[in-house]
Amino acid sequence: MSATAAHWTVVPARDFARHAARWQRLHAAGAASPLLAADFVQALLDVFGTGRELLAWHGDDTDAMTIVAPGRRGVWNTFQPAQAPVGLWLQADTRPADGLLAGLLQALPGPALMVGLTQCDPVLMARPGGARSFDYIRTARITVQGSFDDYWLARGKNLRSNLKKQRNRLRQDGIATRLEIVRSPDDMAAAVADYGKLETSGWKATEGTAVDAANDQGRFYRTMLEALARRGAASVYRYWFDGPAGPHLAAMDLCVEGGGCIVILKTAYDEALGPQLSPALLMREEATRGLFDEGRFERIEFYGRVMEWHTRWTDEIRTMYHLNGYRWPLLGRLHALAARKKGDSARVSAAPPAPAAAAPGS
Incomplete structure (x- = not known):
């Protein structure tokens, strides 16, 4: 399967090895977290992939790439095994990604109504304003x-x-x-x-x-x-x-x-x-x-949910987030409204709950 829509190309992620050089070039050009290196991604797919995941890239110059997996009907999420601290979304700069999601939804097998980018790091991708992003966890780092x-x-x-x-x-x-x-x-x-x-x-x-x-x-x-x-x-x-x-x-x-x-x-x-x-x-x-x-x-990154012991080692704490994209803006507004009525806006995101973390010693 291969599809192109709004400058997005979509292929089966089981073919990731064939496109790993493209992924690695983009990785080297962008924020370059080691958690998004091609070798890290390939190991995730080899061990935890189901064969239903899709690899997608944007533009002839490939300024964004992602791996998504199907969720409930009409919903896609970034492929997110528990062993991946950040969502598998890679881009050439740190601008918010919300402007790219409508085109991605058109390229995905339909009916694709919503795509969720899970566990986004604001250091790698700026958080957009509005009601489509949701807090995930607070995480810590040390600047060296x-x-x-x-x-x-x-x-x-x-x-x-x-x-x-x-x-x-x-x-x-x-x-x-x-x-x-x-x-x-x-x-x-x-x-x-x-x-x-x-x-x-x-x-x-x-x-x-x-x-x-x-x-x-x-x-x-x-x-x-x-x-x-x-x-x-x-x-x-x-x-x-x-x-x-x-x-x-x-x-x-x-x-x-x-x-x-x-x-x-x-x-x-x-x-x-x-x-x-x-x-x-x-x-x-x-x-x-x-x-x-x-x-x-330059940095020591912990990822994972901030625990009490982290706060003894650093005061550099930031909030990771989930970001949803909708095929139609009205669908997003209705989705957010439904969540507010439930009194639990976190459930708007298609992301899984944050994994528990343990303190390393007393």
Whole structure:
């Protein structure tokens, strides 16, 4: 299937590999979040795609691209597996995307009445005014500027004091901390397996949401990290407690890099270490110091819903949003009116609810 309408071209997303070079060129020309790199997108489609997704691009010069999936009758949404922190919409600049949606609806198989762009980041795409955009979640970032010592002194006294006490306690017990950073694609399979062992030993295992080397989540993270690592755009942080009994894996981060930022996709820690230790926060302190000292990145992105611990690390918080487009303006007004009558405007969006996030240690 191929269709063109209002300068949009639509093809099956199962053919993404054939068009990945087009996607990557646009990615390089725009805001360039590593979460929208072609390798990241291909892994999402390979593991979580159903075969019903469509790839679309706008204009002969390709100034916008997206992957959409069918929802309820007449509704399309950006393809949004839980493992994708931002919606799969890519464009050459950061202008609002609402002006492009009417043409996209004409190009999609019909009757296409509404398209929802989910989990939009205002840093990547400015939020338009009006009643068609809806709050999603608040998310946090750290701007890497100046020295780590200045950044750390600006953090709360309780945080600094608490982590210092934990380090003193570890030293008294004869335990040294060690931060290991893995970047080789050959090491990613073992890293994801180690990460899965941490998650499956904690609360996520009881809810069935833990990463495991043998499940789809584990397959996605391995495939994606290996692909990104081959071009130097992935890293895994392992945090070790080295003591009399030998090395003990205490915490891990799975990260992707690019566009001036590092994104911390997933964090896990050994919950058996007890409430008196926060291994993920100890790791975060050392990793953040290293990122400030290296100066390779301008930003550290957390994504996910802001938790209390985020506010101890940064006051840079922004609101992500969903954006709806309608085939006819009247349909949008009626949709918004119906939602207001229900007293729950968030339900206007076709997006799924925000995933729960866990604090990395006490």
